[in-house]
Amino acid sequence: MTVEVFAPAKINLTLHVTGQRSDGYHLLDSLVVFADVGDRITLTKAAETRLEVSGPCAAGVPTDARNLVVKAAQLLGVTAHIHLHKNLPAAAGIGGGSSDAAATLSGLCQLYCVPLPTPEAVLSLGADVPLCLKRGLVRMEGIGEQLSALGPSPGMHLVMVNPRVEVPTPTVFKALSCKENPAMNWPMNPTDWVLWVAKQRNDLEAPAVSAEPVIADVLAMLRAQPGCQLARMSGSGATCFAIMEDAQAQQNTVAHIKTAHPEWWAVACKALTGDQFSRETT
Ligand SMILES: C[C@@](CO)(OP(=O)(O)O)[C@H](O)COP(=O)(O)OP(=O)(O)OC[C@H]1O[C@@H](n2ccc(N)nc2=O)[C@H](O)[C@@H]1O
Numbered sequence: 001m002t003v004e005v006f007a008p009a010k011i012n013l014t015l016h017v018t019g020q021r022s023d024g025y026h027l028l029d030s031l032v033v034f035a036d037v038g039d040r041i042t043l044t045k046a047a048e049t050r051l052e053v054s055g056p057c058a059a060g061v062p063t064d065a066r067n068l069v070v071k072a073a074q075l076l077g078v079t080a081h082i083h084l085h086k087n088l089p090a091a092a093g094i095g096g097g098s099s100d101a102a103a104t105l106s107g108l109c110q111l112y113c114v115p116l117p118t119p120e121a122v123l124s125l126g127a128d129v130p131l132c133l134k135r136g137l138v139r140m141e142g143i144g145e146q147l148s149a150l151g152p153s154p155g156m157h158l159v160m161v162n163p164r165v166e167v168p169t170p171t172v173f174k175a176l177s178c179k180e181n182p183a184m185n186w187p188m189n190p191t192d193w194v195l196w197v198a199k200q201r202n203d204l205e206a207p208a209v210s211a212e213p214v215i216a217d218v219l220a221m222l223r224a225q226p227g228c229q230l231a232r233m234s235g236s237g238a239t240c241f242a243i244m245e246d247a248q249a250q251q252n253t254v255a256h257i258k259t260a261h262p263e264w265w266a267v268a269c270k271a272l273t274g275d276q277f278s279r280e281t282t
């Protein structure tokens with residue numbers, strides 16, 4: 001039997017860093033949605049775990065036990081042939097590895113008819129992995145383990161752009177000068193939520209831009225596009241997203257960026273609203 005799972009990009013619409021624990025992990029307050037673009041994972045029962053990685057963003061992704069999909073299988077104590085098709089750039093602030101791990105956990109639980117590991121065990125794979133088991137609009141607090149489902153995500157015309165520089169998450173957190181910043185300003189305004197999101201922040205944007213100044217170029221280019229309502233970096237970068245007024249502005253922006261910077265990764269996408277997770281194929 002084979003199970004196919006989709007591992008969507010996660011987008012931190014906001015990312016406030018509100019403190020730091022004694023173990024070094026930072027306390028976050030973040031509003032997250034998932035995109036309809038992502039990696040695809042095929043899982044087949046096997047006596048030993050074997051991983052194959054393909055796809056446009058496969059270069060440099062570990063194919064051994066360092067890969068989070070292998071760690072997910074080890075955590076469950078099962079073995080499988082895993083085919084990972086990488087559409088998302090790695091170390092990009094859109095949770096590629098974390099989303100792959102979450103999708104693999106979900107798919108293997110289905111394949112082997114076993115329950116998900118405890119929340120603590122899931123968190124041991126990475127602070128973002130519990131989040132990536134969710135769908136819809138989610139508020140994330142703590143280091144990533146406190147999750148509040150806020151319902152289906154609002155419809156939005158999104159663009160994601162990555163200038164193809166890898167930004168390691170620890171480097172960006174280390175470069176953050178102020179660790180205690182205000183939390184998000186609740187409640188969210190449901191009637192003008194884009195304006196509300198625009199008034200919040202990503203506290204990791206400034207340290208990421210210092211490490212990789214090209215991120216500022218991405219943001220400037222997105223903000224200059226007709227119909228751009230908001231542009232911000234996701235996670236620890238370098239991927240930036242824009243919320244566009246309509247589908248035409250979204251398509252024009254992607255076309256413009258691909259022409260101006262064919263070396264960048266630029267995609268049009270929308271936020272996933274449903275909770276469709278996996279598909280059994282045989
Ligand atoms: C920043 C965020 C925001 O959603 O996204 P990405 O930029 O990675 O996509 C996440 O918190 C990333 O989660 P994840 O990438 O799973 O983190 P982990 O593997 O657990 O930790 C990697 C490193 O990031 C730092 N880290 C991570 C999470 C957190 N709340 N505080 C931290 O200080 C620590 O230096 C840690 O050693």
Ligand SMILES: Nc1ncnc2c1ncn2[C@@H]1O[C@H](COP(=O)(O)OP(=O)(O)O)[C@@H](O)[C@H]1O
Pocket residue numbers: 061062066067068069084089090091092093094095096097098100101167169235236237
């Ligand atoms: N399935 C995976 N996909 C991408 N990177 C992975 C994966 N498993 C482990 N990694 C490692 O994790 C690092 C962070 O990747 P990723 O999770 O995509 O970034 P981010 O934490 O910025 O969201 C990569 O540099 C890579 O070495």
